[in-house]
Amino acid sequence: MNSRILHIATNTFREAVRDRVLYNLVAFALLLSGAAVLVGQISINIERLVVINLGLTAVSLFGIVIAIFIGIGLVSKEIDKRTLYTVLSRPVRRWEFIAGKFFGLAGTLVVNTSLMAIGVFAALAYVSQHFQNSDASVLVALYFIVLQFVVITALALFFSSFSSPLLSAVFTFSLVVIGSFAEDLRGFAKMTHGITRLLATGAAYLVPNFSALNVISQVAHGEAVASQLVAYNTAYAVVYATAVLSGAVLIFEHRNLK
Amino acid sequence: MAAIEILGLEKTYSVGFWRKRPKCALRPLRLTVEDGEIFGFLGPNGAGKTTTLKMLMGLVFPTSGTARILGMALDDPTMQAQIGFLPEQPYFYDYLTARELLKYYGLLSGVNAKQLAHRVDNVLARVGLKDASDVQLRKFSKGMLQRAGIAQAILHDPKVIFLDEPMSGLDPMGRREVRNLIEELKSEGKTVFFSTHILSDAEALCDRVAIIHLGELRRVGAVAELTSSVHGQVEIVWQGTSVPAGLKVAGAEYHVAGDTMRVVVPEESQEGVLEVLRRERLRLISVTPVRVSLEDYFVTQLTPAAQEAVTS
Amino acid sequence: MIRSRQVTAAATGLLLLCMAGSAVLLRQVDQVRTAATLQDVLYVSSPKLLKRLSLGYEGLLADVYWTRAVQYFGEKHHAGGGRYELLWPLLNITTQLDPHLIPAYAFGQTFLSARPPNGAGIPEKAIELVEYGIRNNPDDWHLYYDLGFIYYDLKDYGSAADAFLRGSRVPNAHPFLKILAAQMAEHGGDLETARMMWTATYQTTHDEQIRANAAAHLLAVQADQDVTELERLVENYLQKTGRLPASFAEMAETGYLRGVPADPLGNPYKLTADGHVFLRDPDDLPFVEKGLPPGYVPPAAPKIRPAD
Numbered sequence: 001m002n003s004r005i006l007h008i009a010t011n012t013f014r015e016a017v018r019d020r021v022l023y024n025l026v027a028f029a030l031l032l033s034g035a036a037v038l039v040g041q042i043s044i045n046i047e048r049l050v051v052i053n054l055g056l057t058a059v060s061l062f063g064i065v066i067a068i069f070i071g072i073g074l075v076s077k078e079i080d081k082r083t084l085y086t087v088l089s090r091p092v093r094r095w096e097f098i099a100g101k102f103f104g105l106a107g108t109l110v111v112n113t114s115l116m117a118i119g120v121f122a123a124l125a126y127v128s129q130h131f132q133n134s135d136a137s138v139l140v141a142l143y144f145i146v147l148q149f150v151v152i153t154a155l156a157l158f159f160s161s162f163s164s165p166l167l168s169a170v171f172t173f174s175l176v177v178i179g180s181f182a183e184d185l186r187g188f189a190k191m192t193h194g195i196t197r198l199l200a201t202g203a204a205y206l207v208p209n210f211s212a213l214n215v216i217s218q219v220a221h222g223e224a225v226a227s228q229l230v231a232y233n234t235a236y237a238v239v240y241a242t243a244v245l246s247g248a249v250l251i252f253e254h255r256n257l258k
Numbered sequence: 259m260a261a262i263e264i265l266g267l268e269k270t271y272s273v274g275f276w277r278k279r280p281k282c283a284l285r286p287l288r289l290t291v292e293d294g295e296i297f298g299f300l301g302p303n304g305a306g307k308t309t310t311l312k313m314l315m316g317l318v319f320p321t322s323g324t325a326r327i328l329g330m331a332l333d334d335p336t337m338q339a340q341i342g343f344l345p346e347q348p349y350f351y352d353y354l355t356a357r358e359l360l361k362y363y364g365l366l367s368g369v370n371a372k373q374l375a376h377r378v379d380n381v382l383a384r385v386g387l388k389d390a391s392d393v394q395l396r397k398f399s400k401g402m403l404q405r406a407g408i409a410q411a412i413l414h415d416p417k418v419i420f421l422d423e424p425m426s427g428l429d430p431m432g433r434r435e436v437r438n439l440i441e442e443l444k445s446e447g448k449t450v451f452f453s454t455h456i457l458s459d460a461e462a463l464c465d466r467v468a469i470i471h472l473g474e475l476r477r478v479g480a481v482a483e484l485t486s487s488v489h490g491q492v493e494i495v496w497q498g499t500s501v502p503a504g505l506k507v508a509g510a511e512y513h514v515a516g517d518t519m520r521v522v523v524p525e526e527s528q529e530g531v532l533e534v535l536r537r538e539r540l541r542l543i544s545v546t547p548v549r550v551s552l553e554d555y556f557v558t559q560l561t562p563a564a565q566e567a568v569t570s
Numbered sequence: 571m572i573r574s575r576q577v578t579a580a581a582t583g584l585l586l587l588c589m590a591g592s593a594v595l596l597r598q599v600d601q602v603r604t605a606a607t608l609q610d611v612l613y614v615s616s617p618k619l620l621k622r623l624s625l626g627y628e629g630l631l632a633d634v635y636w637t638r639a640v641q642y643f644g645e646k647h648h649a650g651g652g653r654y655e656l657l658w659p660l661l662n663i664t665t666q667l668d669p670h671l672i673p674a675y676a677f678g679q680t681f682l683s684a685r686p687p688n689g690a691g692i693p694e695k696a697i698e699l700v701e702y703g704i705r706n707n708p709d710d711w712h713l714y715y716d717l718g719f720i721y722y723d724l725k726d727y728g729s730a731a732d733a734f735l736r737g738s739r740v741p742n743a744h745p746f747l748k749i750l751a752a753q754m755a756e757h758g759g760d761l762e763t764a765r766m767m768w769t770a771t772y773q774t775t776h777d778e779q780i781r782a783n784a785a786a787h788l789l790a791v792q793a794d795q796d797v798t799e800l801e802r803l804v805e806n807y808l809q810k811t812g813r814l815p816a817s818f819a820e821m822a823e824t825g826y827l828r829g830v831p832a833d834p835l836g837n838p839y840k841l842t843a844d845g846h847v848f849l850r851d852p853d854d855l856p857f858v859e860k861g862l863p864p865g866y867v868p869p870a871a872p873k874i875r876p877a878d
Contacts, residue, residue, distance in 0.1 A: 007365045011351070018353040081349045086410055089315040089343035089420075090367045091335030095577050184634050186600070187641045205593045212599045217610050229602045236595040243588030249581040253574060257317040333574060 004092050005100045012104020013111075016070055022112065024062055029119055031058055036123035047127035052138060052220040055120035060145050060216070062116070063109055064176060067149050070108070071156025072168035074101045079257060088257070095249040102157055102245060109149040117142050134222040140230060141219040147237035148213045152176060154244040155208070161252045179210035208240060259329055261418050261449040262291035262314070266323030269309050283309045285474045286323055291451055291466075296444050298464035299453040300556070306473040307453040308346055311422050315343055327418060339368050342411030346422040348403065352396035356387050356406050359395060360413055367414040377413060385409045386435065400427040408439065419443060421452035425459055437463060457553045469556070491548040492528045495520045497541040504534040518543060611638075611659045617666035624667070632668030635660055639674070643681055644779060647688075647874075654690040658682060661699060669706035672713070673777060675699060679716035680771075680780050683723055688783070688856070688874075696720050711743040715770070718750065722767060727758025746770055761798065765791045778876070786874045790857035792834045793849060797861035800831060800839060800847045814845045 016022075035054050039047045075098075078084040088094065120142070124135065155175055159168035178185065185207060189200035213233055215225055266286040272278035284306040291297045301307050312318040314325055316332050330337035350359055360378040369377060382391050385405040390398070395406065404427060411419055424440075425433045440450050440463055454460055460467055461481055469476040498519050501512050505521075513520045523531055528545065535542055614620050624631045639660035646652055661678045664671055679700055683693035700717045707713060714737025721730035734751035737743055750766065757763050768791060772784035807815050807826050818841050821827040832838050837850040839861070849861040853869055 004366055007362065011354075011362055015351065015353055082345055082347075083349060083351055085312075085315065085317055085345040086343060086348065086350070086363065086407075087366065088317060089338065089341070090363065091338040092366050093335075093577070095581070181634060183600070183603070184637060188637055191637075191641065191644075205596060206589075209596055209599065212603055226602055229599065232595055232599045232602060236592055236599055239588045239591040239595060243585050243592060246581045246585035246588065250578060250585065253577055253581065254319070256319055257312070 004096050005103065008087075008092075008097060008100025009103035009107060012074070012101050013108050016105065016108040019070075021066060021070065021108065022115075024066065025112065025115055025119075028058055028062055028116055032119050032123050036126050040127050048124065048222075049220050051120070051123050051127050052141075053216060055116075055123060056138070056141055056145065056216045056219070059113060059116045059120065059142065060148070060214075063113060063145065063149050064152060066112065067105070067109060067152040068156050068169055068172050068176075070105055071153050072160050072165045072172065074105060074157050075160040075252065076163070076165055076168070084257065094253050098157065098161070098245060098249050098252055102153060105153045105157070106150055109153065110146060113142060113146050113149070132222075134219075134224070137215075137219045137222075137224050140225045141215050143230070144213040144215055144225075144233060147233060148210055150237055150241050151208050151210075151244070154241040154248070158244045158248040158251075161248045162255065175208060176210065179208040180214065181211060182207050182209045183211040209236060213237070259293060260290045261293045261295070262289070262297075262325070262327050262451060264289040264310070264314075264323075264325045267310065267313050267320045267325055268322045269306075269313060269318065270321045282473050284313075287470075287475055289468055289475065289478065291449060293449055294444065294447055295465045296440060296450045296463050297452075298460035298467035299451065299470065300455065300457065300460055300467050301453075301470040302455055304472075305470045307470060308422055309473075310470075311343075311345075311420055311453060314420065339414065340417045342414070342416040342419040344407045344411045344419075344421045344424060347426060348407040350395050350403065350406060350410075353394060355392045355394050356382060356398075356409070357391045359406065360410060363410045364413055369414050377415075381409045381413050384412075385439070401429065401432045404428055404432070404436075408436065412443070416448070418449045418451065421450065423454055424452055425454065425456055433459070457556060491522050491524055493520060493522045493544075493546045493548050494528070494531055494535075495543040495546075496535055497543060502534055502538040502540060504537065505531060522548060611635075611656055611663065614659070614663060617663045620663065621667055628667040632664050632671055635664040635667065636671055636674055639664060639677065640779070643677075647779075650687065653686055654681070657690050658692060658695050658699075665699065665702060669703070672703070672707065672710060675703040675713055676716050676775060676780060677777060679720055680783055683720050684783075693720055693724055709740055711737045711740045711747060712774070713737075714740065715744075715747065715750075715774075718754070719767065719771070722754065722758070722763075725759070727754050730758065731755045744770075744774065761791055761795050765795075782874050782876050786855075787857050789834045790855055790859070793855050793858050794860045796831065796833065796839070797847045797849075800841075801845070803827065804841070804845045804847070808845065814843070815841065817841055 032051075032055055036047075036051055039050045075084075078087075084097075087097065117139075120138065121135070124138070152172065156168060156172045159171050163171070182204065185200070185204040189197060189204045192200050212229070218225065264287050266288055267284065268286040269282075269284040271281045271283055273281045287310060299307050299310070309318065313320050314327065314332065316338075325332055327337050328340060351362075354362065357378055360381065361374060364374045364378060365371070379388075379391075382388050385408050387402065387405050387409065390402060395403070398406065404424070408421075408424065411421065421440075424436055428436065437459065440452070443450055464481060466478065466480050468478045495518055497517060499514055499517060501519070510521050510523050510527075521531070525547070532542070532545070620631070621628045639657065642660060643654060643657055646654055658678075661674050661682070664674050678696050681689040682696035682699065683689060683691070685691045697717070697720055700713055700720065703710075704713045704717065714733050718730045718733035718737065721727070721733060731751045731754035734747045734754060738747035738751060746766075750770070753763050753766060765788065768784045768787040772781055772788060775781050775784065803821065803826055804815060807821060807824075810826075811824075815821045815826075818827060818830050818839065822829055830838055833849055833855065835851075835854055837854075840848045840850055842848065847861055848863050849855060849858065852858060852862050852866055856868065856874060
């Protein structure tokens, strides 16, 4: 069982690589090195700030785009192109297929982010000439960004299991945006009454909590991240992604593949 | 033990967004395929052949009824490791090479990792893709894709092989190769179940066929049975250029070709005609039973009048 | 061998379990984040940059920051006040993103200039905020009122009158602006003026918190006026009878009072031996300036009831 998931995951990774996804790293490298050089020349005393802000934001945005673009097709593309039929007629369970696809894309994003992290630290070293203790928190910020990717991948895969690529993209993107304001949504829910409060609170808890996973400005100003937060965020991301994937498995398990 | 037992598989779809209307794709189907047979599943497009196959593969869930393959349930992974499937007009991961594709499928089917490379090479040679082993599938022609599809269906040495329109898109050479392959599979003791709407292929290959139309099974049996159930005729050829006096068969047509004459008469009249020819001392050249082709059978059986006859 | 039914059951179970789990974890995350949540605001060194980064959606972003400001203040106030350090940055960003978000200016006027624990205690920032609002919305009379109120609070009755006058000239201005301008010039420090001002605010605002604040002030003004009047009557009694009254009941019997006086909350006033009038429960009437017993320390978290 486990080896089948691994094979599907490996194949998904291979597909992403051969689809030239990793070329995005070229664009990223150009962007970041250009910024680092520019900022280093101008020397306005906020080089670290700019490099970290820009670097981490770029890692986040690039990754979100990749997660959505590839994620929405994970299942629907296989159905459209009928590559799925020859896979499922083998002793591969439908849930193993979902799990394999998930780990494949998540793995791709982890690899992608790791390579980008090297770029960020390289740029940081260039502008500040030496590493500081607070640079460790940049790693934490990157880790949180990876957690975001895990959740987004799960969401895109979930929508892909029953909806067209276009709708999946719209839904996933909407959830990413709303999730960034999840804390505000909860605050807003607290200020309403009655039925609205019930619905708003429900929605606020259903929406992925991306606002807590975004510590970019904090880290850019050299502040550390509470280790408690790291623990809770990790648990949250894992639990939330599991919930979403369970939903995907439920839907996919009962779907007629016409 | 029967290789395939279909016990009342039925599929009805709900069509429409607001008011769901039921659309029946397959009426309850009862069918048995014996071990080691080449079984043809015939029918025009939209008859329900692909629906049946998809239900057997577990891709579509039947509205009612069950089936067993090799005596096991349809979702039994032990069973699934022993069957191969080639879908209609298949498409494969085009970013993989043929070899990579087969390795992937082999691993998913549980083929032993050590044997895998060896098996893959064998199968690629067998379907004639040896030279294209390391070419990406996106560069394959339709015929090559079909062969890759057959390769993945037989790679793990399955006992039962399901092929949906295996000859579609192939040129005559390709079709001949596929036919040979299917016969080879039979000689290896495997069961082959394939659907097609090309009757000449079925005629040449199948031990038995089932004919399905508009979701309903019409006939099952050996090809010979089906065609000979229609009244047989004989073709008699003799030397001569005129019709002998005593030879009067109602409605028979006589043809002259060079210095021979040819007539097609019902089987019952055969003895009578031969008697006349003997009396007239005409030289008999051949007596050949004329079988109705499967195509004729098809067309006559599936005309509206015949449908009336079946459903009433 | 796992059948489809088992997978369905397991997936459903996992789904429900994880949904519950994520809700629980979310609360934990929120708790850890409360300190950090709004700190981001302090990192926005340039609201103008933020405006550009919002790619044309600054209106929506302004609404988000406005919501945060209101919530931030409400929660802090409920918890006991403090200095509301983030209120000014939040309101500044809000109005930079959307200069026409009028309620933000009234909010700033009320809660930026009020002294802790009721506000941030930075009236100069409040003035800056409202002046910015007036520059961007010269025809909205509310803003001139807000400005005048800030000056009134600072006891700069001249500037207050100026602001009201400017406001009264705006088309569709509320008629009381002219009245207030005149009042301010003559009787800026009177309790009656205070009553007029707070009544005006109470009647024209749509904001819950501002209205509650105004109501509390009105009660305080009433109490102040009561205490002033009662002490005057006590003095009167002293003048007429040569001695201080023992209690209000005595004054009522002898016709100097119409009954035993009670504060706006219904609690009777206390009369001391030396002729001073005190409130029974000063804690219940924040903002009150008279009638406070000696050595009285106001509570850190003033009890402002919701206005009704």
